[in-house]
Amino acid sequence: MVEKKYIQHTVKIPEEYPKEYRLAIGQAIVEYIRERTQSGRGVGGKSFPAYSKSYMKSLDFRVSGKTKKVNLTLSGDMLAQLDVIKQKRGEIVVGYDPSDEVAPRVEGNVRGTYGNPTPLKGKARPFLGLTEKEKEKILKDFPIDEISKLNEEILRFAREKQEKKLNSLVADDDELKTFVKFAKELYDTDD
Amino acid sequence: MTLTINDFKKQFQVAAKKIQDNLNSINSNENLQKIAPQIVTMMQSRVRRGFGVDKSGDKQKKFTPLSKSYIEYRAGRAVYFKHPSTNKTVRVEKSKKTSMYFKFKTPINKNVTSVSRSNLSLTGQMIDSIKYSILNSKIKLYLSNPRAEKLAGFHETGSKILPRRRFFHLSDMEIKKIKQMFQLTVSSALRELIKK
Numbered sequence: 320m321v322e323k324k325y326i327q328h329t330v331k332i333p334e335e336y337p338k339e340y341r342l343a344i345g346q347a348i349v350e351y352i353r354e355r356t357q358s359g360r361g362v363g364g365k366s367f368p369a370y371s372k373s374y375m376k377s378l379d380f381r382v383s384g385k386t387k388k389v390n391l392t393l394s395g396d397m398l399a400q401l402d403v404i405k406q407k408r409g410e411i412v413v414g415y416d417p418s419d420e421v422a423p424r425v426e427g428n429v430r431g432t433y434g435n436p437t438p439l440k441g442k443a444r445p446f447l448g449l450t451e452k453e454k455e456k457i458l459k460d461f462p463i464d465e466i467s468k469l470n471e472e473i474l475r476f477a478r479e480k481q482e483k484k485l486n487s488l489v490a491d492d493d494e495l496k497t498f499v500k501f502a503k504e505l506y507d508t509d510d
Numbered sequence: 511m512t513l514t515i516n517d518f519k520k521q522f523q524v525a526a527k528k529i530q531d532n533l534n535s536i537n538s539n540e541n542l543q544k545i546a547p548q549i550v551t552m553m554q555s556r557v558r559r560g561f562g563v564d565k566s567g568d569k570q571k572k573f574t575p576l577s578k579s580y581i582e583y584r585a586g587r588a589v590y591f592k593h594p595s596t597n598k599t600v601r602v603e604k605s606k607k608t609s610m611y612f613k614f615k616t617p618i619n620k621n622v623t624s625v626s627r628s629n630l631s632l633t634g635q636m637i638d639s640i641k642y643s644i645l646n647s648k649i650k651l652y653l654s655n656p657r658a659e660k661l662a663g664f665h666e667t668g669s670k671i672l673p674r675r676r677f678f679h680l681s682d683m684e685i686k687k688i689k690q691m692f693q694l695t696v697s698s699a700l701r702e703l704i705k706k
Contacts, residue, residue, distance in 0.1 A: 343700070350697060353690075378624050382558035384551065394556065399687045460701040469518055470704055473525045477700050484533045485689045490566040490680040 321422040325429050327404055327414030328448045334409040335463055339474040345403035345411045347457050348449065352413070353398045356446045359388045363450040367391070368441055391428055391446055397421045401447075414447055525703055532699045536692045537647040545691050546642040546649045552684050553651070553677070554637050558622055560629045563679040570681040573628040574673040584632070585625040586616035630675060636661050640678075651678070 330348060332341070361367050367389040374380055375387070383393050392398060400421045404412040415422050427433040431443030449457070513521070535541065556563075561570040579601070582588040588603045589612050604614040618625065622634035631637055639658035643650045653659040668674025680688070 343704075346693075346697060347701065350694060378627060379559055382622060382629075383555045394559065394683070395552070395687055396683050399683055399690060460705060462705065465704070467513075469513065469521055469525075472522055473529070473703065474700070476522075476526055477529045477696075477703075480529060480533055481693065481696055484536065485692060488537070488689060488692065490685055490688075492566050492679055 321417050321426045323414075323417060325426040326417065326419075326422050326447070327412055330411045330413065330449060330454060332409060332411060332454075332458065333463055335466060336409075336461070337466070337471055338406070339471045339478070340461055340466065341406040341411055342403065342478060343474050344457065344461055345406055345413060347460060348411065348413050348454075349401050349403060351453070351457055352446065352449070353401060356398055357390050357392055359390045361444060361446050362448040363453065367444040367446075389444065391444060397424050397428075528703060529700065532696055536695055539644055539647070541692075541695060542644045542647065542649055545688065546644060548691065549649065549680070549684070549688060550640050550642050550651065552687065553680070554640055556681065556684070557637050557677045558629045558631060560627055561681075562630075562675050562677040563681045563684075564676050566679040567682055567685060568679070570683070573630070573675045573677075576626060576628045581626050584616060584618050586614045589614065628675070630665055630677060 332344060336344065355361075355364070359366060370380075370387070370389055375385075379393060385393065400415060400419055401413065402415070404414055404416065406412070415425050425447065428444045429447055431438040431441070433439065433442065556570060560573055562573050563570050576584070579588070579590055582601075583590060586604065588601055590599055590601050592598070593600045602608050602612055604612075608614075616625070618632055619634045622637070623629050623631040635655075636653070636658040639654045641652060641654040643652065653662055662678060664672060665675045666678060
């Protein structure tokens with residue numbers, strides 16, 4: 320089982336933030352880390368160590384449309400699984416559950432182990448975390464002097480509506496009622 | 511600042527309307543135009559990495575491996591054909607002598623597959639032909655040429671001589687990623703609202 324310290328990151332925030340704020344801030348942190356990583360930057364904007372030549376020559380690398388830019392994205396599953404794990408007064412934990420199938424991959428990148436028992440020198444690609452400066456930038460969107468019951472209600476309303484809307488967007492193989500429809504003709508083959 | 515109940519209600523209603531409008535616009539044509547090409551790329555990349563999906567929402571799984579004889583054919587090491595008189599499958603291995611009568615050229619496009627990779631790719635045309643269209647706020651995925659459509663149908667249904675390799679569906683993770691794309695547009699608008 321992967322150790323939590325490698326796959327989870329605790330962000331300390333002012334205790335004044337109520338639950339709805341913490342959930343929204345957590346979501347903002349997750350989106351920020353995903354976007355930063357996909358643009359090829361790690362914690363604090365540092366660039367990641369380059370990919371090995373053999374990896375860049377691999378078929379998986381080519382067919383995934385990857386370039387030299389190190390963005391920890393092959394299938395995209397690892398970053399998609401990044402989520403808010405828990406929140407309580409004064410802190411938010413983002414990262415992965417140890418039982419998640421991508422957890423070993425996360426640990427491999429964070430420590431630079433990539434399947435080895437010990438880290439490979441200069442190969443760690445820490446992407447899970449925030450510097451104080453980055454945290455301040457995110458918190459600017461949630462001004463502490465604007466915390467009010469009204470904003471809290473707005474955040475709750477938005478979260479609930481958003482969840483409902485996103486859950487209604489389901490890929491469907493047959494029915495034209497969702498956001499992705501597949502060509503039905505495909506199944507009308509003569510085999 | 512203390513709000514009266516009426517002020518609170520009014521301001522909340524204004525914000526709620528903005529949120530609702532924003533949510534309604536996530537399947538606007540403009541937004542879908544940004545997302546649809548990414549869905550196509552996601553599916554093409556997954557298939558070429560060698561993973562299929564049985565039905566939308568399922569976990570992706572590795573395709574059934576290629577048969578030994580098909581690998582030999584792809585490598586250009588042997589050809590197989592049905593003997594006209596015995597109706598039995600005959601294997602012809604590449605040699606100086608047999609090369610005079612048979613073509614052993616490898617037909618694979620090495621940019622999209624390898625000799626032994628089971629990823630529904632030989633020349634790459636079928637998977638390249640996955641396209642999208644947007645109609646009535648919905649994205650439709652389809653195969654843009656009849657030959658690819660027929661081939662894909664064979665893979666989807668399988669047969670006595672061809673293992674089923676279903677691919678034309680979205681996996682649980684792909685659906686999750688698409689939802690995250692939609693969510694991004696909503697989140698930024700919400701932050702603007704809170705700041706005001």
